[in-house]
Amino acid sequence: MGKAHSHAYRDVSFYFDTKAKPVLQAICGRNEEGVKEAAATMGWQSYETDWRKLIARDDIDLIDIVTPNNSHAEIAIAAAQAGKHVFCEKPLALTLEQSQRMLDAVEKNGVVHMINHNYRFAPAVQWAKKLIEEGRLGRIYHIRATYLQDWIMDPEFPLVWRLSKEVCGSGALGDLAAHSIDLARFLVGEFKEVSGIMETFIKERPIVEDSSGLSGKGSSEQKGPVEVDDASVFLARFENGAIGTFEATRFAGGNRNGNRFEINGEKGSIRWDMENMNNLDVYFHQDEDGLQGFRTINCTEEVHPYAGAYWPAAHIIGYEHTFTNLMVELMNGIDQGYSPLPNFVDGVRNQAILEAVQESAQTKQWVTLSDVFKRAEPSVKS
Amino acid sequence: MGKAHSHAYRDVSFYFDTKAKPVLQAICGRNEEGVKEAAATMGWQSYETDWRKLIARDDIDLIDIVTPNNSHAEIAIAAAQAGKHVFCEKPLALTLEQSQRMLDAVEKNGVVHMINHNYRFAPAVQWAKKLIEEGRLGRIYHIRATYLQDWIMDPEFPLVWRLSKEVCGSGALGDLAAHSIDLARFLVGEFKEVSGIMETFIKERPIVEDSSGLSGKGSSEQKGPVEVDDASVFLARFENGAIGTFEATRFAGGNRNGNRFEINGEKGSIRWDMENMNNLDVYFHQDEDGLQGFRTINCTEEVHPYAGAYWPAAHIIGYEHTFTNLMVELMNGIDQGYSPLPNFVDGVRNQAILEAVQESAQTKQWVTLSDVFKRAEPSVKS
Amino acid sequence: MGKAHSHAYRDVSFYFDTKAKPVLQAICGRNEEGVKEAAATMGWQSYETDWRKLIARDDIDLIDIVTPNNSHAEIAIAAAQAGKHVFCEKPLALTLEQSQRMLDAVEKNGVVHMINHNYRFAPAVQWAKKLIEEGRLGRIYHIRATYLQDWIMDPEFPLVWRLSKEVCGSGALGDLAAHSIDLARFLVGEFKEVSGIMETFIKERPIVEDSSGLSGKGSSEQKGPVEVDDASVFLARFENGAIGTFEATRFAGGNRNGNRFEINGEKGSIRWDMENMNNLDVYFHQDEDGLQGFRTINCTEEVHPYAGAYWPAAHIIGYEHTFTNLMVELMNGIDQGYSPLPNFVDGVRNQAILEAVQESAQTKQWVTLSDVFKRAEPSVKS
Amino acid sequence: MGKAHSHAYRDVSFYFDTKAKPVLQAICGRNEEGVKEAAATMGWQSYETDWRKLIARDDIDLIDIVTPNNSHAEIAIAAAQAGKHVFCEKPLALTLEQSQRMLDAVEKNGVVHMINHNYRFAPAVQWAKKLIEEGRLGRIYHIRATYLQDWIMDPEFPLVWRLSKEVCGSGALGDLAAHSIDLARFLVGEFKEVSGIMETFIKERPIVEDSSGLSGKGSSEQKGPVEVDDASVFLARFENGAIGTFEATRFAGGNRNGNRFEINGEKGSIRWDMENMNNLDVYFHQDEDGLQGFRTINCTEEVHPYAGAYWPAAHIIGYEHTFTNLMVELMNGIDQGYSPLPNFVDGVRNQAILEAVQESAQTKQWVTLSDVFKRAEPSVKS
Structure with missing residues (x-):
């Protein structure tokens, strides 16, 4: 996924004249050899091996999360608290509660947020x-x-x-x-x-x-x-x-x-x-x-x-252009200060449906979304 | 449906050399004008306006039921009791219980039976x-x-x-x-x-x-x-x-x-x-x-x-050939004295599934077929 | 082809209410065993083993030619001279000249004629x-x-x-x-x-x-x-x-x-x-x-x-219905005394094009249809 | 076409690890405003408004010709004479003779040459x-x-x-x-x-x-x-x-x-x-x-x-990837000193076929390729 995201940042300004334009400032990965090589291949100007350091950098406006699902929440919340805009892979989190905390964080900190449901952008x-x-x-x-x-x-x-x-x-x-x-x-x-x-x-x-x-x-x-x-x-x-x-x-x-x-x-x-497509x-x-x-x-x-x-x-x-197209919206959102659809609100609702399906599969009952949200309160707003 | 069935009886011996061969002996319909014209157009040698008379005729070996669903059971059971083979449109009946009575009748009277799931025969x-x-x-x-x-x-x-x-x-x-x-x-x-x-x-x-x-x-x-x-x-x-x-x-x-x-x-x-197809x-x-x-x-x-x-x-x-192909099996069954698939046993099982879906839709619960059959006992055998 | 034609004669009145209706009076084939069996299977009421005898029969109005191409002309011309309507397989003949003679014969004798380009009737x-x-x-x-x-x-x-x-x-x-x-x-x-x-x-x-x-x-x-x-x-x-x-x-x-x-x-x-189709x-x-x-x-x-x-x-x-549909037109033509399209005029023109392609392939030159017709004169009218 | 080529130069090293890697050194266009903007949008590091100046530059190894067909020959020949590798849009030239001169030039000067039949690279x-x-x-x-x-x-x-x-x-x-x-x-x-x-x-x-x-x-x-x-x-x-x-x-x-x-x-x-594709x-x-x-x-x-x-x-x-894939071959050719297929030899042969079709359309005769080449001698080798 990092490859697809990277390519979209590289390509969006080639095709589209957005006001905000991405700069490939830094890429992050745990394995230094790997991330160094990836940075060189994909055109990132620097790299980090600790995402906390990336978030701490002043020259970074947007954090793009393509890590496995179980780390989305921690990174997104930290990024939001650091005042960075956040673009996160789907599904937003492991649980509805987690996703709601992510939404709370981006809203509270007033950062732009978006979730990568790229197929909308075909x-x-x-x-x-x-x-x-x-x-x-x-x-x-x-x-x-x-x-x-x-x-x-x-x-x-x-x-x-x-x-x-x-x-x-x-x-x-x-x-x-x-x-x-x-x-x-x-x-x-x-x-x-x-x-x-x-x-x-x-x-x-x-x-x-x-x-x-x-x-x-x-x-x-x-x-x-x-x-x-x-x-x-x-x-x-x-x-x-x-x-x-x-x-x-x-x-x-x-x-x-x-x-x-x-x-x-x-x-x-x-x-x-x-x-x-x-x-x-x-x-x-x-x-x-x-x-x-x-x-x-x-x-x-x-x-x-x-x-x-x-x-x-x-x-x-092809496939990669769904990312490029999405990036137009993300750049416009960052430029104008709104969170384009689909954003973390969509991520939370999506998570609620995933959770409803899981519950339904376990209980062999129909599950209504309003019940899922009710049970998740007060942390989650339907 | 009468048209499609009639055509299959006419056509099967043109294409296939079955031992038993259908003769278009009589067609039945409530409206005399209509059925008379249909007989002429489709090549039936005689007609009846009362299905009971048709069943009573000695020159009839097979009753083909293409009436609305709510009359299938009565006609099929009467036909079986009169010793006629029965070919019935789907769904077999209105209820599982009704369909089981039909199956009982054909089995008890030892007649050949078959249900018209023609798409199997593409x-x-x-x-x-x-x-x-x-x-x-x-x-x-x-x-x-x-x-x-x-x-x-x-x-x-x-x-x-x-x-x-x-x-x-x-x-x-x-x-x-x-x-x-x-x-x-x-x-x-x-x-x-x-x-x-x-x-x-x-x-x-x-x-x-x-x-x-x-x-x-x-x-x-x-x-x-x-x-x-x-x-x-x-x-x-x-x-x-x-x-x-x-x-x-x-x-x-x-x-x-x-x-x-x-x-x-x-x-x-x-x-x-x-x-x-x-x-x-x-x-x-x-x-x-x-x-x-x-x-x-x-x-x-x-x-x-x-x-x-x-x-x-x-x-x-095309579509009509699914009927012609099915007719090969029906003729073979009549010739050799067995009920080709799909027969009334299939009709009963199909009915049970329809009933299970209906119950599930009403109760919003999963419904198991074994329960459906259990409830229907003793009349219905799973 | 005999099978497809036979089926169309059998079926047309099942589906369509034409005024003229085909009767499967007689089928003809050189091998008596074969034609006898074919008559029984396909529902022909009699058979002949010599096409000249078929043409001589009083109870025959229409001659349907499904023999190999090299016999079309002889049979069609004899049939026309005997006052029979003619339905002929394509291509009409072996040569343009032959096909023109066929057209002359049907026109001179005032019989209905048609050629079997069945795909028009999908x-x-x-x-x-x-x-x-x-x-x-x-x-x-x-x-x-x-x-x-x-x-x-x-x-x-x-x-x-x-x-x-x-x-x-x-x-x-x-x-x-x-x-x-x-x-x-x-x-x-x-x-x-x-x-x-x-x-x-x-x-x-x-x-x-x-x-x-x-x-x-x-x-x-x-x-x-x-x-x-x-x-x-x-x-x-x-x-x-x-x-x-x-x-x-x-x-x-x-x-x-x-x-x-x-x-x-x-x-x-x-x-x-x-x-x-x-x-x-x-x-x-x-x-x-x-x-x-x-x-x-x-x-x-x-x-x-x-x-x-x-x-x-x-x-x-399916395929066979192209023949059934064509038969509607042939029956209407016979009833009303005209030769439905495509008829022998179409057959002649088609033959001219076939001949032009053959000539072109031999000479490696473009061949114009008007030249083909010119060369074929006086027997052929363009 | 300039856009598609530019994108391929940008993208090839993102996906493929070729030894030679393109550098977007300079773009050329007659309209200064336009070419300046294009350079900025597409990532070219400099621009020229006169192709002769581009060819004269020492920092340029490869000339990519996407101009209208009637300028291909002049530019390609000049580029070859300046020792630049040449990648040219199709068709290679306006005439067979022109295309042969282009081939002669690249061969004589020992530069790598290729023609843009990108669809081969799907x-x-x-x-x-x-x-x-x-x-x-x-x-x-x-x-x-x-x-x-x-x-x-x-x-x-x-x-x-x-x-x-x-x-x-x-x-x-x-x-x-x-x-x-x-x-x-x-x-x-x-x-x-x-x-x-x-x-x-x-x-x-x-x-x-x-x-x-x-x-x-x-x-x-x-x-x-x-x-x-x-x-x-x-x-x-x-x-x-x-x-x-x-x-x-x-x-x-x-x-x-x-x-x-x-x-x-x-x-x-x-x-x-x-x-x-x-x-x-x-x-x-x-x-x-x-x-x-x-x-x-x-x-x-x-x-x-x-x-x-x-x-x-x-x-x-999608479409653009045919260019990216072709670029892999061009880079390999430049690295290893050979002209990948399809190259100017293919361009000449293609041109001969185009010329044969044109001649055939005018004369209404079959035209053999060997004759086309024969007539074009001595300048053109079949």
């Missing part, structure tokens, strides 16, 4: 948002969202940190469903209640000495228990009456990065698939009789959000 | 079954099945019989999800438990004098309550550990007949879409590194089930 | 025609048409009759390109000139005793020369200024029946693919900025030509 | 090359290549420089077909002969004062003749016996950047589409019976050329 998704806001789909009835991957299907794939409950809080839920939840909140609205399943298909995996790597089979004879979900699926009701199905899994063979959704409204429907499929019920059908729009034209900054029509862009 | 679905049975997908992890339609999205669409709880028992659930459930039972295995939502988006619709027609806007000023579900979505756990998401709706604009599923197993995945998308994890991807197989070759009876490769077949 | 193609006629595409600039197959790629595939120049006249050209040419004439307009290549990739193939079968590898040690084209590709200019590329081949691996075209006009574009992809330049894209229309609704006679929307139809 | 295209080289497709029978755009379909679109014969030499041919020709040479082999059409659908367009802009309708009342082709289509025979169809057009509505090809060989087929569709005839079909490979895995340097699987890349 031009096709922004275009979808615009269509919905203009009422082109009318009342929303359905969303069906999947985030399908397959990178840990091999039972010999080792117990890497992404499979640690202590480090990540959850598996497919926090890693993948969090993105689908954000897209649903962005495009459909607030969740009301959820009912879900969390499943771990492979219960044990090889332990590796250095489980930092995400690739390679486990070499160890010893196995340890997998504590996080391989797959999380859930139903949802939204405040506005829409209903949704959500499925996040790392066990959907052949789906390398199947971040997809379809939304059906009374006047039309839209479909999106990250693997063809430039396209938005749109159906309008008002189209002439006999000429109704999903049309595939390549969202690479001047009229499409952010797209005009890049290349001629249908000279497509 | 060559691509049969091919999927074969791949799964051969272990090509390995252990199954996921099924995600949708049956998306959009024909009643207009609020002025009238209260036709398909929207009557009394006549149909349910809406999208029994009409559409019943098919997805059958495909899941066929391809994945038995359901263990479900948790679902049933939603009616348009609560009232115009009442029409003669609500038999399925098209045309309601002309009446008067409105009546819609008692059945516009959409039903549910999660499922299967006996073999697989998990599933199911969505049946009549409110997915742009999806005219989106009967689709994807199944992910440890060794591979398959995808099918009724709107491109000749194709099966297949992914094998064992494919060479760098050459892995879903391949689109046009299941129209000699090697594909039933396909050899039709046309050269990729000269595609 | 509802999606008819819908395309309507859009073009209504000016929805505006002036046509381009057509690119392919007909890609792969059934003879194996060098051991034997020298069957379809690879005989004497019997068929040509290979991919007359078999496949003839269809693309017909679709182009139907949708774009008349050809002006062509420049082409005809290529035989596999120059020799095993000779088989009975080369009637289209499947199975050659068992013979002996090989004979392949005299027809494995592939024909050509450029065309149309009278209206459009330009086209055409490619017909039996050597496009993975394309089992890739009969496809795209047409671009000043206001829009359309795409069709026989392997997904229910769909028509349509692009309108006038669509709103940012919402332009090809839309996929499933041409299975009431509004789409012929589609209303079949099933509910998106319950797709 | 990972999917590189993967296609590897499959072909390994013999996975066997003998090649067919290529069908299209490059379809639609940006000048509006008759009011003005006479911009890209529509000037003096500046560009040709229209769709040199701009679009040149890319398809390069891909065909890369993947299939050398061209033997061609027969083509060049067509200008809109004969006159509004003249604009400053016709540098590529967008906006013409405001002028005055019209001037369009001297270049709106569309060029041609047939080709290759040295190895394959045949090809090529179509380049700016009049294919709905196709914004339809750079596509399909190649059929005796053992398999491949398909690629720039608008989904990460995907390669592959068909293998050796796949098991009943399981044959095109598989869609998302070429974003470690094993795919260049892909490992970017993101996790199926986190797709």
